[in-house]
Amino acid sequence: MEVRRTVGCFRMSSNNSFFDEKRTWSRIKDELLKAYLAPYLAKVSRTRRPIIVADCFAGKGRFDNGEPGSPLIISEAIAHQLNDPEAPEIKGVFIEKKYFKDLKTNLPAASWCYPLEGDYEERMDYFVKEYQPRDQNLFLYVDPYGIKSVLFSQFEAIQKKKGFKTVELLLNLNTFGFLREACRLLKKRPDFETESPAVYEQDVNSPDRLDEIAGGSYWRDIIDKYYSRQIKMAAAEEEFITQYCERLREVFHYVVNIPIKTMIGNIPKYRIVFGTNHDDGLLLMADNMNKRWAAFREEARDKQSPLFECDFPDPSKQANWHVEKKIVSLIDTEIELKELLVKLVQEFGINFSTSEFKHYLKQMENDQIEVRRFPATTQTGKPSTSWDHTKTGFSIKISRRAQWQQPLL
Numbered sequence: 001m002e003v004r005r006t007v008g009c010f011r012m013s014s015n016n017s018f019f020d021e022k023r024t025w026s027r028i029k030d031e032l033l034k035a036y037l038a039p040y041l042a043k044v045s046r047t048r049r050p051i052i053v054a055d056c057f058a059g060k061g062r063f064d065n066g067e068p069g070s071p072l073i074i075s076e077a078i079a080h081q082l083n084d085p086e087a088p089e090i091k092g093v094f095i096e097k098k099y100f101k102d103l104k105t106n107l108p109a110a111s112w113c114y115p116l117e118g119d120y121e122e123r124m125d126y127f128v129k130e131y132q133p134r135d136q137n138l139f140l141y142v143d144p145y146g147i148k149s150v151l152f153s154q155f156e157a158i159q160k161k162k163g164f165k166t167v168e169l170l171l172n173l174n175t176f177g178f179l180r181e182a183c184r185l186l187k188k189r190p191d192f193e194t195e196s197p198a199v200y201e202q203d204v205n206s207p208d209r210l211d212e213i214a215g216g217s218y219w220r221d222i223i224d225k226y227y228s229r230q231i232k233m234a235a236a237e238e239e240f241i242t243q244y245c246e247r248l249r250e251v252f253h254y255v256v257n258i259p260i261k262t263m264i265g266n267i268p269k270y271r272i273v274f275g276t277n278h279d280d281g282l283l284l285m286a287d288n289m290n291k292r293w294a295a296f297r298e299e300a301r302d303k304q305s306p307l308f309e310c311d312f313p314d315p316s317k318q319a320n321w322h323v324e325k326k327i328v329s330l331i332d333t334e335i336e337l338k339e340l341l342v343k344l345v346q347e348f349g350i351n352f353s354t355s356e357f358k359h360y361l362k363q364m365e366n367d368q369i370e371v372r373r374f375p376a377t378t379q380t381g382k383p384s385t386s387w388d389h390t391k392t393g394f395s396i397k398i399s400r401r402a403q404w405q406q407p408l409l
């Protein structure tokens with residue numbers, strides 16, 4: 001039975017019920033993971049280097065109603081990739097403290113599957129300090145209930161550790177849980193944040209620990225602004241994730257995130273944050289997040305769901321988002337399409353898909369911009385009109401048209 005209680009205007013659920021059935025937000029996480037892993041494994045396999053996919057808070061493997069959890073999603077993706085005779089060594093590592101027995105039962109008994117019993121923080125510590133990497137590609141999936149274990153410094157250390165070929169991170173960050181805990185610890189004032197320490201966060205017990213989780217003390221100013229009524233909680237959450245991602249950009253070249261909102265108060269319940277050093281990873285995940293968000297929003301609207309809304313900024317409604325102007329400003333002399341797309345995602349986050357950016361580019365072709373393709377013709381000798389930035393041995397270059405002048409007004 002799920003235990004729910006209401007604190008101020010926020011309904012909270014006990015973790016004991018987490019595995020009863022998948023909630024909407026778990027579904028989105030899973031879809032993001034599943035949709036990313038297949039192309040990730042296929043692409044990274046081409047490096048010929050081993051791959052480790054680490055599910056750091058693995059859970060039971062399967063929900064009590066039979067639905068697969070992240071361990072089964074991951075192992076299915078690995079098994080699929082291993083069907084390719086050219087695939088390198090791929091390992092799935094699954095860390096779980098409480099439900100290890102269930103996890104072991106639910107995981108396939110495969111030689112590449114490594115269920116590990118124990119505490120995430122200790123395992124990470126060992127991994128950071130003792131483990132000798134062998135040029136592997138590492139994908140970290142970090143999906144805790146709350147925030148108490150996700151130390152920023154561990155992400156930093158693992159990324160800086162010498163010996164991995166690549167490191168990517170997909171993190172479920174409970175931003176609101178963080179701020180609620182921050183209010184409790186910093187202000188000790190009896191309003192909704194302090195009435196109930198979050199069900200699953202009672203042992204985040206010092207502001208210093210929150211500094212370690214956040215990767216800095218910037219969150220203290222945000223809480224001050226909230227308490228002095230300069231900003232509301234929704235703005236505080238937005239500011240917190242912006243600053244968190246800024247810090248994470250010192251660790252990974254590229255960081256994007258998707259908010260998962262509950263209807264009440266319009267404050268995201270979680271943020272799913274992705275960090276990578278690779279153009280392809282960024283574009284793949286940004287498209288993936290854009291698609292999930294659009295589908296989720298549609299679904300919420302169709303059902304007029306009383307439970308969820310995901311009213312993230314809608315590109316069509318943002319009059320101040322001048323995509324065309326931004327495109328022009330990003331082209332210095334000439335730029336490779338993929339590089340331009342990366343820059344655009346850095347500007348606009350997941351609000352547009354790469355196809356939408358290409359749609360803008362098509363409209364601008366021969367007006368503001370010129371497009372050159374190499375090779376310029378297809379195999380049948382026709383002029384190439386392709387916009388496929390992923391094709392190997394094919395390049396699309398965009399330049400500003402010499403004749404085109406920025407309108408003066």
Ligand SMILES: C[S@@+](CC[C@H](N)C(=O)[O-])C[C@H]1O[C@@H](n2cnc3c(N)ncnc32)[C@H](O)[C@@H]1O
Nearest residue numbers: 057058059069070096097098119120143144145
């Ligand atoms: C949100 S659930 C993970 C759900 C899972 N990713 C899925 O999709 O099925 C978090 C899991 O982390 C486990 N856990 C909590 N604290 C942990 C810790 N310090 N070390 C390892 N596992 C922990 C919990 O027992 C729980 O199974």
